[in-house]
Amino acid sequence: MGRSMKDTRLDVAALLAHGSLRDTAPLYLTPASALIESVVLVSQLEAIQRVRPNTVVVLAAEMGAGGWLVSAALRHAWERRASAVVVAGSAYSSAVIGLAERLGITLLAAEGDPAGVALALAAEIGAALSVVDAELARFARAVAKDTSLGDVLKTISGELDGVGVSLEYDGIVLASAGIAPRDPAEVIAVDLGAAGTAGPSALTARLPTSGVHNLRLVRSILEVASPSVKAAWLLGNSRDAGRAVPTAALAGLNLGPGSSGRAFEEDHRYLLSQLGWRPDECYAAVWICRSGAHAGSDLTAVLRLLWRKVAARIPLAEVDGGWLALVPATHQAVVAQLELRLRARLQPALAELGLVAGLSSWAQEAPPLPAIIGEARLAAVSARSAGQGTVLNFAGLGVAAATTFVDKEAVALVAELTLPRLMASPDREAIVAAVAGFLDHRGSVSLAAAALDLHRNTLQARLARARELGVPLDNPSELLSVHLVLAVLRARAPEKPTFP
Numbered sequence: 001m002g003r004s005m006k007d008t009r010l011d012v013a014a015l016l017a018h019g020s021l022r023d024t025a026p027l028y029l030t031p032a033s034a035l036i037e038s039v040v041l042v043s044q045l046e047a048i049q050r051v052r053p054n055t056v057v058v059l060a061a062e063m064g065a066g067g068w069l070v071s072a073a074l075r076h077a078w079e080r081r082a083s084a085v086v087v088a089g090s091a092y093s094s095a096v097i098g099l100a101e102r103l104g105i106t107l108l109a110a111e112g113d114p115a116g117v118a119l120a121l122a123a124e125i126g127a128a129l130s131v132v133d134a135e136l137a138r139f140a141r142a143v144a145k146d147t148s149l150g151d152v153l154k155t156i157s158g159e160l161d162g163v164g165v166s167l168e169y170d171g172i173v174l175a176s177a178g179i180a181p182r183d184p185a186e187v188i189a190v191d192l193g194a195a196g197t198a199g200p201s202a203l204t205a206r207l208p209t210s211g212v213h214n215l216r217l218v219r220s221i222l223e224v225a226s227p228s229v230k231a232a233w234l235l236g237n238s239r240d241a242g243r244a245v246p247t248a249a250l251a252g253l254n255l256g257p258g259s260s261g262r263a264f265e266e267d268h269r270y271l272l273s274q275l276g277w278r279p280d281e282c283y284a285a286v287w288i289c290r291s292g293a294h295a296g297s298d299l300t301a302v303l304r305l306l307w308r309k310v311a312a313r314i315p316l317a318e319v320d321g322g323w324l325a326l327v328p329a330t331h332q333a334v335v336a337q338l339e340l341r342l343r344a345r346l347q348p349a350l351a352e353l354g355l356v357a358g359l360s361s362w363a364q365e366a367p368p369l370p371a372i373i374g375e376a377r378l379a380a381v382s383a384r385s386a387g388q389g390t391v392l393n394f395a396g397l398g399v400a401a402a403t404t405f406v407d408k409e410a411v412a413l414v415a416e417l418t419l420p421r422l423m424a425s426p427d428r429e430a431i432v433a434a435v436a437g438f439l440d441h442r443g444s445v446s447l448a449a450a451a452l453d454l455h456r457n458t459l460q461a462r463l464a465r466a467r468e469l470g471v472p473l474d475n476p477s478e479l480l481s482v483h484l485v486l487a488v489l490r491a492r493a494p495e496k497p498t499f500p
Helices: 002-007 011-019 045-050 065-080 094-103 114-144 149-159 214-245 247-253 262-266 269-275 301-309 334-352 369-386 398-404 408-418 421-426 428-439 446-450 457-467 476-492
Strands: 024-028 037-040 054-057 084-086 106-110 164-169 172-177 185-193 200-206 283-290 317-319 320-326 355-359 391-393
Touching: 002 214, 011 054, 011 200, 011 269, 024 094, 037 045, 045 065, 045 428, 054 065, 054 149, 065 084, 065 094, 065 106, 084 114, 084 421, 094 106, 106 114, 114 214, 114 320, 149 164, 149 214, 164 185, 164 214, 172 301, 185 214, 185 428, 200 214, 214 247, 247 269, 247 320, 247 369, 283 334, 283 369, 301 320, 320 334, 320 369, 334 355, 334 391, 355 369, 369 391, 369 476, 421 428, 428 446, 428 476, 446 457
Parallel strands: 037 054, 054 084, 084 106, 355 391
Antiparallel strands: 024 106, 164 172, 164 200, 185 200, 283 320, 283 355, 317 320
16 A cells, blocks of 8 residues: 555645645744644634644634634644644734744644635545545455465555564564564554464554654554454464374374384374375474463464474474474484574574473484474473473483483482481582582592592592481492482582582
8 A cells, every 4th residue: 555655645744835734824834744634623722632643733713823822722732742733814923933933833824714724624634534445445355365374464564565564472473574674663563352362462563763654544554454364364273273183193192112113103004194194204303382380371373373484384283281293304404404493483482482392303214203202292391491492402311301300309308308417417518519420420539529620539538428427329229319319409509519
């Protein structure tokens, strides 16, 4: 609607030159020509307090052209951000002109009855609005033909001369079209209500602050397009849900203990073929879940739009405990690129939404599909301890992922009950750090002392002190439990323990 936004945009300078204000005499003109969206004929001062911004305030003849009444009208009009004030031109006060200049509001004098100016201006505004209504109707028909969300946003952006238009959820951009201005922008947002999600979604336009666009018209365009945006979003989410059925079905299949991938494929060959999964093909799994156990609003429709920024052709399925996607990965580089896209394009949004993501590792021989799904899920659960928005690859975890599922509160209670002398000792933190470092380095005093920046004799003294406090360091069957207890205690201790 670029043509209409320019042709129907009324302003003071244009109407003074060849419009309904050409029969008025400028007493003071502001440097920038103000936008005109409405006109009001005022015969009582209180009426000005109810006018909308960008309104031409025409003072009836009985209000005069000078004195305190007109001065008060100017002040009220300035407070309401009026476009201009028109007074009777029979006689006007120089003090009124000076006040208009100080306030920065245009002041015009009508040669005849000011009511005639108001009527002519109202007719001109009405004609412009009728053109706008016709253009909005044309636009509504055009945008209703689009079925995909991307096409809808492109049509809206094209109607607004290519400005940036986006669908946002709580400030997170889900999809966009056009070019957002680099400089500070005028942001216009229209609430979409419950469209595909129960959360706060909005259709937003960001326009340059140069004032080229009619902001009220831009809002009208967004409001007209809102039903099409909601319909395209819902339709796209419905299609994505249908495409994600094989992924969701696969998430419900388990690899039995000790079962091989070949046995799994033989047991579920018919089902896998019906779902479209090909044997011996390598995949990478991505599992997204909440960073905590608390429940929240339904985010499936939101995540599916965000997921398109990572892998547009791969469906994202809602499964028990999170969301799952399976991406073909014939080479290790594919998994590396997938991880980079997750971090660059999805990680900030995950942090805002309180989510984390896990990625399966890559293997030369295609592992069973349930195995890579399990890896991604374990990586996602392990990522919770690192905070919201964390993206973790199972390849960087290995067996260390097991500690994620340890109840640390229970382990701390075990320490209190089984090692009471250690827990009560004033040098506990130093002893815990020393013994944990010793076990971390497979019982090497030299390596542990170097890592802890201690002398060998100091470390050996602390190990002896640990034995005195009841820490079982000489029974191999108990070392794993001791190591786990000390790891939990060390995580709760200050970073630099001191020895008294």
